[in-house]
Amino acid sequence: xxxxxxxxxxxxxxxxxxxxxxxxxxxxxxxxxxxxxxxxxxxxxxxxxxxxxxxxxxxxxxxxxxxxxxxxxxxxxxxxxxxxxxxxxxxxxxxxxxxxxxxxxxxxxxxxxxxxxxxxxxxxxxxxxxxxxxxxxxxxxxxxxxxxxxxxxxxxxxxxxxxxxxxxxxxxxxxxxxxxxxxxxxxxxxxxxxxxxxxxxxxxxxxxxxxxxxxxxxxxxxxxxxxxxxxxxxxxxxxxxxxxxxxxxxxxxxxxxxxxxxxxxxxxxxxxxxxxxxxxxxxxxxxxxxxxxxxxxxxxxxxxxxxxxxxxxxxxxxxxxxxxxxxx
Amino acid sequence: xxxxxxxxxxxxxxxxxxxxxxxxxxxxxxxxxxxxxxxxxxxxxxxxxxxxxxxxxxxxxxxxxxxxxxxxxxxxxxxxxxxxxxxxxxxxxxxxxxxxxxxxxxxxxxxxxxxxxxxxxxxxxxxxxxxxxxxxxxxxxxxxxxxxxxxxxxxxxxxxxxxxxxxxxxxxxxxxxxxxxxxxxxxxxxxxxxxxxxxxxxxxxxxxxxxxxxxxxxxxxxxxxxxxxxxxxxxxxxxxxxxxxxxxxxxxxxxxxxxxxxxxxxxxxxxxxxxxxxxxxxxxxx
Numbered sequence: 001x002x003x004x005x006x007x008x009x010x011x012x013x014x015x016x017x018x019x020x021x022x023x024x025x026x027x028x029x030x031x032x033x034x035x036x037x038x039x040x041x042x043x044x045x046x047x048x049x050x051x052x053x054x055x056x057x058x059x060x061x062x063x064x065x066x067x068x069x070x071x072x073x074x075x076x077x078x079x080x081x082x083x084x085x086x087x088x089x090x091x092x093x094x095x096x097x098x099x100x101x102x103x104x105x106x107x108x109x110x111x112x113x114x115x116x117x118x119x120x121x122x123x124x125x126x127x128x129x130x131x132x133x134x135x136x137x138x139x140x141x142x143x144x145x146x147x148x149x150x151x152x153x154x155x156x157x158x159x160x161x162x163x164x165x166x167x168x169x170x171x172x173x174x175x176x177x178x179x180x181x182x183x184x185x186x187x188x189x190x191x192x193x194x195x196x197x198x199x200x201x202x203x204x205x206x207x208x209x210x211x212x213x214x215x216x217x218x219x220x221x222x223x224x225x226x227x228x229x230x231x232x233x234x235x236x237x238x239x240x241x242x243x244x245x246x247x248x249x250x251x252x253x254x255x256x257x258x259x260x261x262x263x264x265x266x267x268x269x270x271x272x273x274x275x276x277x278x279x280x281x282x283x284x285x286x287x288x289x290x291x292x293x294x295x296x297x298x299x300x301x302x303x304x305x306x307x308x309x310x311x312x313x314x315x316x317x318x319x320x321x322x323x324x325x326x327x328x
Numbered sequence: 329x330x331x332x333x334x335x336x337x338x339x340x341x342x343x344x345x346x347x348x349x350x351x352x353x354x355x356x357x358x359x360x361x362x363x364x365x366x367x368x369x370x371x372x373x374x375x376x377x378x379x380x381x382x383x384x385x386x387x388x389x390x391x392x393x394x395x396x397x398x399x400x401x402x403x404x405x406x407x408x409x410x411x412x413x414x415x416x417x418x419x420x421x422x423x424x425x426x427x428x429x430x431x432x433x434x435x436x437x438x439x440x441x442x443x444x445x446x447x448x449x450x451x452x453x454x455x456x457x458x459x460x461x462x463x464x465x466x467x468x469x470x471x472x473x474x475x476x477x478x479x480x481x482x483x484x485x486x487x488x489x490x491x492x493x494x495x496x497x498x499x500x501x502x503x504x505x506x507x508x509x510x511x512x513x514x515x516x517x518x519x520x521x522x523x524x525x526x527x528x529x530x531x532x533x534x535x536x537x538x539x540x541x542x543x544x545x546x547x548x549x550x551x552x553x554x555x556x557x558x559x560x561x562x563x564x565x566x567x568x569x570x571x572x573x574x575x576x577x578x579x580x581x582x583x584x585x586x587x588x589x590x591x592x593x594x595x596x597x598x599x600x601x602x603x604x605x606x607x608x609x610x611x612x613x614x
Contacts, residue, residue: 064513091515104510108528108610118514165514 032229045220112146351597426484431491439499539602543595
């Protein structure tokens with residue numbers, strides 16, 4: 001196996017939140033110790049509910065934000081400080097695809113110029129106009145749409161334009177932050193196929209952030225489930241999304257609507273806890289149907305399960321705790 | 329980037345509203361007058377005609393020699409008006425541009441560096457907003473004397489904090505989410521982000537702010553000249569003329585009305601053009 005293209009270790013990102021006008025400031029751990037790695041040509045799906053730190057994790061691995069703890073290595077070298085020349089040069093090799101394509105495009109500049117912009121910034125040699133035409137065709141837009149302004153395109157076309165811009169420098173890594181959640185279903189499929197297509201042709205590594213479990217299962221080589229700033233389960237998509245081991249992943253998977261599926265849906269009790277007052281021990285224990293006394297005390301580590309080596313962070317799965325099951 | 333001509337679509341032809349056309353025509357006329365002041369003024373602006381003091385304009389019983397009448401020293405009002413237009417336009421345009429440039433630059437600096445740079449800029453903004461400008465102007469002119477350059481620069485600092493606030497706020501919001509963040513993650517330099525993306529996007533707001541500041545600066549110049557701190561006689565400006573003409577308001581109103589008329593029409597034209605430009609610069613409104 002080759003060395004990973006992207007290697008993130010123990011990423012922690014804290015924000016400061018103020019409670020009330022004169023209240024104390026409270027540190028909020030949006031990402032609380034996330035490690036992930038990504039190989040060339042691989043897709044890692046990152047799933048989890050809103051506010052669990054998926055997007056922040058994506059921004060951290062891209063180096064758009066500096067982690068408070070932990071480190072990111074890209075292609076064997078540590079991530080340079082944001083804003084430095086080395087950091088700017090690295091942007092040609094890693095790209096972010098945004099959730100909101102209208103917000104990510106400059107509405108005063110034509111699509112063609114915006115797609116050419118990374119080529120201009122990184123002083124790519126060659127005919128930029130021809131390259132723009134090629135990129136437009138490759139994402140399924142017409143060449144003459146280069147002279148359009150963003151507001152003159154439909155939502156799906158804008159997302160393709162954003163994708164074309166991200167692909168302009170042939171990056172080795174693309175972080176797609178909910179790239180399809182703003183699109184309708186037929187366009188979703190097109191954009192997903194497009195991403196898969198590009199990956200197959202160029203060996204791009206893809207970090208795919210989404211809450212759509214079916215799409216994640218379809219495109220990913222590996223899936224990581226996040227809960228409250230931590231990865232609670234990681235493994236191959238069929239395993240994780242068919243027979244999840246972690247109680248949270250089980251609840252998440254049972255929420256996928258499927259016709260004729262047997263078994264009842266697990267409805268979690270209570271609201272997702274705020275990252276500002278993280279529960280002690282396992283962050284999931286207040287909502288967990290099978291939590292034991294140990295879960296309140298000790299935070300479980302993400303480690304391989306004995307049976308098949310899938311990474312899970314749960315005492316019960318590893319048999320660390322005596323199974324004192326509370327009635328579900 | 330140059331795109332092949334075949335792919336560009338025909339844009340709707342440029343239709344300029346009549347009122348804006350008038351505004352443009354008026355400003356062009358003013359600029360022509362300003363540039364050719366020495367050629368077209370019938371008399372030197374300091375020349376005295378003591379036999380025709382306080383002569384009324386043509387149509388009010390005045391001689392044909394002085395179309396807009398004369399002032400208390402018999403100086404030709406038309407000639408003085410032409411020279412005043414030149415000086416006032418220079419001051420107003422110069423000061424507006426200086427204010428916009430300084431304010432926008434400081435606003436961008438604050439938005440880009442945040443931290444102590446931002447605190448410093450915001451402290452300067454608050455300082456500038458809370459200090460009566462007249463007092464600042466008085467003290468600067470009292471200490472450093474009066475020269476035209478200093479006067480223009482001083483007036484330029486009249487409204488800079490407005491641009492700074494606008495530029496900072498809009499740049500921060502563009503950088504937090506949206507196009508500026510997107511361009512930043514493409515690897516663009518700060519020059520490119522602010523010059524190519526943020527500035528054109530917030531230009532409409534800045535232009536409106538400039539069209540508001542332009543009349544204010546003309547009026548401020550009038551006020552300072554009236555206090556004897558602005559344009560010094562024998563040099564003359566529109567505000568200066570209004571200020572000294574005030575004493576003859578009842579006996580010879582034309583001394584005051586002629587420059588006042590020019591001030592009103594010029595500021596009105598600038599506002600019209602600014603409003604129209606803002607709409608033209610926005611492709612989504614086209």
